[in-house]
Amino acid sequence: MAEPIATPCIKVCCVEPQSGLCLGCYRTLPEIAQWMRFTPDQRAAITAELPSRRDKLDPIYQS
Numbered sequence: 001m002a003e004p005i006a007t008p009c010i011k012v013c014c015v016e017p018q019s020g021l022c023l024g025c026y027r028t029l030p031e032i033a034q035w036m037r038f039t040p041d042q043r044a045a046i047t048a049e050l051p052s053r054r055d056k057l058d059p060i061y062q063s
Helices: 029-037 040-056
Strands: none
């Protein structure tokens, strides 16, 4: 049986219009759509970058 694919999704799915980032996980819609197709290394690289993306959000969405 295959292991489940790790995801940064926290089930808060709302995309901030200016940055195009999800307010829950900070991924883009294309990244979310392709997540299952990415290699483990690609997913790890994106996941490592996610915390720094918070600063790209409009300040009204940063909490």
